[in-house]
Amino acid sequence: MAADAPLREVVARNQAGEVIGRGQARLGRGPSMPEWGKPSRGLDTPRPPPPPNSTTEAEADRPDVSPDETPREGRGRYGAGPEFDVRMFDGRTIHIHLPRPPKSNWSAPFGFFWTLGLVGVAVALATYPIIRRLTRRLEVLQLSLKQWGDGNLSVRVPVTGDDEIGFLATRFNHAAQQIETLVKARDALLASQKSLLANASHELRSPLTRIRMGLEFIAPPADVTAAGAKDEIARNIAELDQLIDEILLASRLDARQADLGTVESVDLIGLTAEECARTDATLDVQVTGGELSVPGVSKLLRRAVRNLLENARRHANGKATTLTLVKDGGMACIRVCDQGPGVPEAFQDRIFEPFYRLPGASERDGGVGLGLSLVKSIALRHGGSVQCSNQIGGGACFEIRLPTTASSTS
Incomplete structure (x- = not known):
């Protein structure tokens, strides 16, 4: 108590x-x-x-x-x-x-939590228009950034309001305009350089042809030294003619609207067999039945295969070169492997750049560095790709992957 x-x-x-x-x-x-x-x-x-x-x-x-x-x-x-x-x-x-x-005796009609929930719903309904307006503007900004990142440099964000989102849209538009201007200026400069190079190469054909014809009209010299000099001049003229041809082809490949030939179904087995016979390379066809064909321009695909085989022959030091044909799903794989010194991993991407040569390669093996660049351009023009790798036992492998057409199978 x-x-x-x-x-x-x-x-x-x-x-x-x-x-x-x-x-x-x-x-x-x-x-x-x-x-x-x-x-x-x-x-x-x-x-x-x-x-x-x-x-x-x-x-x-x-x-x-x-x-x-x-x-x-x-x-x-x-x-x-x-x-x-x-x-x-x-x-x-x-x-x-x-x-x-x-x-x-007053109490919430449906309990405290019901009342709290009703208040929350009321607040959400009241603030939804404001939040939705902000999120819609952010969505527009996000979509514009995605399009700009995908390569559409002309995209701009509509500026609505003077808040932080509007300021961000203004700054983005300014930066996008500056970058687009710089890219257009760079493209115009590159196009001008390529056009100048193509025009110069085209103009060189006429005097080169006259030199070749004049050399053929010269009687074979009795002196061995003079005969060797004449043969060397002929080889140099052939290399110069090939260089001009490659420069003109590279210019046409860079011009997306250029007519490079008729697109048709190209039989890769027959094409690679002819090129392997021309360069004494071994052909290994790993295709089960039917033909392996791809849609493309026959002369361009032939040039790509020929460039790979000639590149392998220059670096194989007289050893065998193998061309393997494989069908991998919906892709046709053309793999050219040699037994040369291989390509250092640091240079396996750069060798596809125009006029790029490995250190010492120009003096040892000749060439101007356009062959592999043309291979890459031709593969990309046909919707494919090309890559370089080294074999485990030594030597380099170049693989072209091209989309195939329907082929019959046994």
């Missing part, structure tokens, strides 16, 4: 502020009158009703009451709240009741 609550001083005053009664009482003792508040023994004086003008001072304030001193919930004689019995100066005892404010 909890200890009795401490006594509190209680003062009753009338409307004029005059003290009309004073006493002490404990909170929570309302229903039962304290000993000092009961009438004297032998007196049967009925307890008068509390005066209508009585009030209480702040000595009975409720915030200072500890949990053990707080009256228990329930209704006293006059309702909920603490009650006091106070002995008046005239001998009467009055009962003071401090009513509690009524508890609110």
Whole structure:
């Protein structure tokens, strides 16, 4: 049982502020009158009703009451709240009741979490138009960046608003414009250089032809040294003629709209057999039944195969060269392997660049560095690819991969 609550001083005053009664009482003792508040023994004086003008001072304030001193919930004689019995100066005892404010019976109609959810939905509906506008602008910016990254340098982002997204769109448009201008200037310069090179090569054909014809009209010299010099001049003229032919072909391949010939179904088995016989290379056909054909320009594919075989013969040091035909799914693979020194891994991509030669290769093996560049251009023009690798036992392998047409199988 909890200890009795401490006594509190209680003062009753009338409307004029005059003290009309004073006493002490404990909170929570309302229903039962304290000993000092009961009438004297032998007196049967009925307890008068509390005066209508009585009030209480702040000595009975409720915030200072500890949990053990707080009256228990329930209704006293006059309702909920603490009650006091106070002995008046005239001998009467009055009962003071401090009513509690009524508890609110309101609660969320569907519970707290339902109400919280409804508030969240309302906030989401209110902010959706703003968020959607921002996300739509970000989506447009993302799509424009993707198109620009895919090579469409003319794409621009519409600028709407003066916020951070609008500022980002403005900066992107400015950067894209600068890059597009630089790329166009570079392309124009390269096109001008290629055109100049092609025109110069074309103009060289006429004097070269005249030199060749004049050399043929010269009678064979009786002197061995003079005869050797004439043969050397003829070989140099042939190399120069081949160089001019390769430069002109490279220029036409770079011009995407140039007419390079009729696209037809090319039989790779027959084409490679002819070129292998021309260069004394070994042909290994690993195709099961039917023919292996690809759509393309026959003379270009023949040039690509010939360049690979001649390149392998120059570097094979007299050893055998093998051309292998393989069908890999929907691709035809032309693989030319030699037994030469191979290609260092650091140069396996650069050797396909125009006029690039391995260190020392120009002096040792001749050539100008256009053969493999033409192979790559021809493969790309036919929707294929070319790559270089080294064999485990030594030597280099060049592989052209071209999309095939439907072929019959056994």
